[in-house]
Amino acid sequence: ADKLSVRLDFSPWGVQAAMHLAQYKGWFKEAGLDVDIQDGRGSGNTIQLVNAGQADVGQVQVGLVGSARAKGATIKSIATFQRKTDLCVLVDKDSPVGKVADLRGKTVVVFAASPWAPFVDEYLKSGGLTRSDLKVDVVDPAALWGTYIAKRADGLMSTVGSALPIADQSRPSKCLLASDANIAFPSYGLVAREDTIAAKGAALHKLIQVEQRAWQVLRENPEEGVKAMIAERPDARLDEKILLGQIKLTIDYFDTPASKGKPIGWQAKEDWEAALKSMEAAGVVNAGWNVSDYYTNVLVE
C-alpha cells in the first residue's frame, strides 16, 4: 500500500469528519493506501510542516497557500471541499450589531495566525472604520473562546462552521460574514508540496477520491461522521451535538456559484482569482500573481 501522512488543521472538530470516516470505514485501505492521520496545531503550522516535508498532505484553510507561497513555500492546494468563504465575526445573537459599521467602539478578538488577520483592515474599511474606531485584540486560540465567553470581547473573528455550533452552548451568537465585505477566501481543503504532487500523484489522487466518497456520505448522513470521529478519537471525548452542527455547517459552505455541480474538491479558477485579488488588496500577495501557481485540479479529475 502507498503510505501517506495527513496532518489536520487542529485538534478534532467537524471539518475533519470525512478523513476520519474514511479511515474508520477502511476506505483508504480498500484504495490501497496506508494513511496516517495526525491532529494539528493550526492551519498555518500544518502548512509549515507539509512544506518542510514532515507530512505529505495537510488539511487546512487553503486560502493560506497565498501567504505561504509569498514567503517561499512550494505547496499547492490539491482539492478544496469548502469552497465558499466562511470567515465571519461572531456577535451576540440578539445584539443590535448587524453590519461592519456597528462594530464601532466594540472589542473584537482574533488570533495571530488566523486567516482573518490580514483582512481585518479591509473588512473594517468596508464599514468605514479603521482600527482606531474599535479595539482589535490579538488573543491565542486557546484563550480566544474564553475571552469571548467571559464577555471580555463583543466580537470573535472566526469561521461559521467551527464557531456557531460551539457558541450555541455558551454564548448564542450570529455571524457577520466576511464575504459581505467582498472578501473571498477558500476554506478547508487539502494541500501538498509540488514535489510530492509529482512523486505521489497516484496516491494523492486516490486519497482525494476516498475523501469525495466520504463527503458524499456525510452530505446525506452527517451522523456517520460523528460516530466515526468519536471512534477514531476516543481520547478527545468529543461532543456529538457540536460535531454534528459543525459537519452540517461545513457542508453548507461547499459550493460557490462557479463550482456548483462540479465534483467535490474541484476548484474554480474564478474563485481562486477572487481570493487572490482579496489577498493582493490585503497586501498578502504581490501583484503579478499567477493563479495556477496556487492550486491544481489534476488530482481531482
Place this chain on the structure above:
Amino acid sequence: MYSSNETAVGVPDATGAYVSLSQVSKTYASSRGPIPALVDINLDIRPHEFISVVGPSGCGKSTLLKLVAGLEGVSAGSVRVAGRQLDGPPDRLGAVFQRDVLLDWRTILDNVLLSIEFTRKPTPAERDRAMALLKRFGLAGFEDRFPFELSGGMRQRASICRALLADPELLLMDEPFGALDAMTRDDLNVELAQIWQDTRKTLLFITHSIVEAVFLSDRVVMMSKAPGKIVDTITIDLPRPRRLAVRDSAEFAAYVQRIRHHFAELGILKE
C-alpha cells in the same frame, strides 16, 4: 527560650554559684551509636571567678562549654546560670569557639563589631573600643582587611576581640590562644589577665596549656580522658595582679608540677 530579667544578671544562686552544673552527663547520639562525652560533672563557678579547664584532647572540654552556653542540652543533670535552669543560651554571654568563625564578607573591624550589631547599632564609642581592642591584640592596621587575608593566629585574635567587645557578664573561651606562638601567647595572657582584673567577668577558659591555666586562673579544673570526668579542681593561690614573672616563682612551678603529676598518675601524661 531562657531569659533572665535584667537585674538578675550576675546574681548567684543559693549556693553562691553563678554557673552551676550538677550531675551533668552528655551523650551524643550518632548514626554509629551513642558517644558518651561527659559523665557526672559537678562544677560551681562563683561570680567573677576565672576558671580554667584542662584535659586531654577529646575529653569533652568543648562539650562542657557548649552545655554552659546553652547550645547543647544535657543528657542528665542540670545546668544553672545566674540562678536559672538553662534551656537556651543565658543572657549577657560572650563566647570564643575553638574554631574561629569570621564572616568572609566583613572586614576585621566589622567582624568584631558583629557582637554588638547582633542586637543593635554600634555607637562611635564602641567603634573606638573595638579599634582599641584590636590594637591591644596586635591587629592594629588590619581593621580593614578581610579574614582570608589574615594568618590563623590573627583570625583567632579577632574572635577574642569580638567576644570582649560586647562586655558580657560571663565569658566562655575555648582554647582562644591555641593558634598562637609562645611569644604572642604570653603577651595575650598578660592582656587577658589585665582585662579580667579590670572587668572581673566570670570566665570559663579552656586551654591545653597547664602553664597558661595556672597563670590565669583562680581554679583549674582537671578532666580525665574521654568520656570526660572531673578528676580534680586545684585552687591557685597566687597573688593578683599577676605578672609574667610569677611563672618563674617556686609556687607557680609547684602548681604546674602538681597538675602534671596528677595527670601522669592517671596515665594521661607521660613523664
Place this chain on the structure above:
Amino acid sequence: MYSSNETAVGVPDATGAYVSLSQVSKTYASSRGPIPALVDINLDIRPHEFISVVGPSGCGKSTLLKLVAGLEGVSAGSVRVAGRQLDGPPDRLGAVFQRDVLLDWRTILDNVLLSIEFTRKPTPAERDRAMALLKRFGLAGFEDRFPFELSGGMRQRASICRALLADPELLLMDEPFGALDAMTRDDLNVELAQIWQDTRKTLLFITHSIVEAVFLSDRVVMMSKAPGKIVDTITIDLPRPRRLAVRDSAEFAAYVQRIRHHFAELGILKE
C-alpha cells in the same frame, strides 16, 4: 607544572640542600594595598633534616610553608626543591595545614585514605597502615565517625595521619599540634620523633612552641615579626633518638632559654 623524574626524589642540589630558598620575598596583593609577608628569606634544608620554624603570629610562617609547597609564587628570589625550581607543588610532598581540612562526607578513615585515593586505589595493606596510624594518634574507635562528630584536636590528628599515610619524601606541617592539650601534644611529639627516626623524611615543621621545636628539630629557624625575616637559625645538638626526659636536661633548657632570650632581645617576647 613541576615534575621531577622518579629517581630524582631525595636528590639534593649542588649545595647539598633538598629544599633551598634564596633571597625569597613574598608580598600579597590585596584590595587595600600590598601586604609584605616575607622579606629576603634564605634557607637550605638538607635531605632528611628536621627543621622547625618559630616566630610570632602573623610573621609569615604559613606563607613560607606555602611557598615551599609551591602553592604560592614568590614575589622575588627562588625556591628549589630536589634540585628544581618550583612552579607548582613538588613531587612526593605531604602537608598538614594550619586549619584541618576534612571532607564532611567521608568517615575519618576515608579522609585519611584520601591522600592515597588522590592518585590511586588504596590497597588493603594501606588500609591497615591507615588504621595503625589512627591508633597511634589516639583515634582508634573513631575510624567510622564523620568529622563533625570529632573534637578539634581529633580532627587535627586525623589530618596528620593523612599526610603521613602517603609516605612522602618531604613533609610540611603547619602547627599540627596547635589544637592539642599539653599532654596529648607530648605524646604526639614522641610519636612524631619516632616516626621521623624510622623514616627520615625531610621535615619542615612550623610550631608555636619553642620547647616542641627544640625537642624535635635538627635546626630551629627563628623569624622576626611581620614582615617575616629569618633572624637566626639554631642547630640543636641533642642526641637522638630523643626521649621526653631530654627536656629536663640542662642543654635542652639552655637551647630553649637561648631562643627565648633572642626573641626577647628583638622585643618579640616579654621576659
Place this chain on the structure above:
Amino acid sequence: MTALLKRLFGGESEARDIVVVLAAALLLWEAGVRIFHPSPLILPAPSMVVVEFLQAPALYLRHLAFTLVMTLFGFVLAVVLGVALAVGIIYSRFLERTVYTLLVALNSIPKVALAPLFVIWMGTGPEPKIAIALMLAIFPIVIDSVLGLRSVDPDMMNLARVSKASSWAVLTKIRFPCALPSLFAGMKVGISLALVGAIVGEFVAGNYGIGFQILVAQGQFDTVRVFVSLLLLGIVGTVLFFLVDYAERLLLPWHVSQRARSDRSAGT
C-alpha cells in the same frame, strides 16, 4: 487504615499539614465557585474537576504516563549533559566564554517559540519533546553545578594540589561531592522544567500526552478537562520534586542545609 489516618492527622506529621492546606485551598475554591458561580469555562469548581477525572481515570493516566516518560528522558539527559558541561566550564575558560554564553543565549529564547521550529526540523515523534524537556531542564542544572563545583574550600584544593591529585580524583572526590547540594537545587528546578518542556513539546505535535489532552480540551473549550490535566501535572510535578528532595536527604545527610532541617530546634 486508622494507622494511616493517625499518621496523617495525628502529631507533627508533615503529610497532615500538606493535606490540610491543600484541602483548605480546595474548599475555598469550591466555596468561591458556589457563591459567584462563574461560567465553568472560566473557572470550574474542584468538585467538577474531580468528577471529570473519575469519569475517565484510565484515559488521563495513560496520557500522563506518556508525558512522564518524555519528562524523565529529558531530565536524565539534562543531568548528564548539564553536569558534563558544568565541569567543562569550570575547567576551561574557553568553554566558559563560549558554550556558557551560547547556552545563556539559547536559554533566553522561549522554547514555546522554538518548539514549532523543532517540529519542522525533527518531525512529530518523541524527539522534539525530549529535546525541549532537555533544553529547559539543563540550564538551572548547569548554573547551579558551576556554582557548586566552584565552591570548594581553597585549603582542600591546596591539599589536592600538594598531593598531586589527578584532575579526575579532584573532580570525583572533592568537587563533585561538594557540588551535590547545589546540583540538587538545580535538579529540583530542572525536574519541574523537564515536565513543562515535555508539555510544551506535546503542545506542538503528537497525539499523546497530557499536553495533547490540554490542547484537545482547549479546542473544545472544555475548561474542566483542562483543569483535570493541570491538576494532574501539579500532582505529578510535586511528586517528582519531592522524589529529588528525598534522594537529596538520603545522599547528603552530612550537609549543613540538611542537618539544619532535621534539627530545626537548633536554628534561630
Place this chain on the structure above:
Amino acid sequence: MTALLKRLFGGESEARDIVVVLAAALLLWEAGVRIFHPSPLILPAPSMVVVEFLQAPALYLRHLAFTLVMTLFGFVLAVVLGVALAVGIIYSRFLERTVYTLLVALNSIPKVALAPLFVIWMGTGPEPKIAIALMLAIFPIVIDSVLGLRSVDPDMMNLARVSKASSWAVLTKIRFPCALPSLFAGMKVGISLALVGAIVGEFVAGNYGIGFQILVAQGQFDTVRVFVSLLLLGIVGTVLFFLVDYAERLLLPWHVSQRARSDRSAGT
C-alpha cells in the same frame, strides 16, 4: 577604536572569545544555508535575518522595549517575593510544608497551559504578562535562596545564639549574605525565565512585544522575522544574564566561587 579592537581581539580578552565563537557559529550557519539552501521558511540565512532587522530596527526595538519592561517588572517582583518566601520557609516548618508544596505544584503546571486562563481572568493588558514572568522566575529564586539561607556555618549560628542575636540580625547579617552566592545562581536562572515568561504572556494576548511580533510573523509564514525576534531575545537574554553576573562579581568578591574565577591558575 583601535583600543577597543585591541581589547576585543588582543590578549586574553573575554569579549574576543565570545565574539569569535558567535561569529564562527553564524558563519557556519550562513555557509550551511548557502550550500544546502533550505527554504527560508525552514531555516533562513543569518544574513537575511540581519537585513530584515536593519529594514525596521525601530519597530523591533520598540516591541523589545515593551517586552523588557514586562520582564524586569516580573523579575524584580520575583526576587522580592521569592526571597521573602524563602525566608518564611526556612523559619517556619509550617510554611515549608504548605507554601513550598503549593509553589512546587504550581511550578509544575506549565505556564503556557495556564496562560490562556490568565488572559481570561486578567484580560489582555500587561497584568498576565508580568504575572507569568513572575511565576516562572520565582521558583529557582526560592529554591536556591532556601539552600543558601540554610547553608550557614553551624558555629556561626551558635555564635549568634550565644550573642542573643535578634532573628532580624541573624537574617540580615548572617543568613542573607551567606545566601547571596546561591541567590545569584537562582537569579541567573530567574532572569532568563522572566524573559521567557513575558514572551509566553505576549503569546496569549496583546498587541505589543517581541512575543507578539513572533506570533504575527508565524501567522504570515515569515520565518525570517521570527528569527529576528528570536535572535533579539537571545541577545537581550544574554545581556540581562551577564548584568546579573556582573552584579554578582561586584557584590561577592569575597566568595570562593568568585575568587576561583579571578585566579583560575590556582585551580587544579
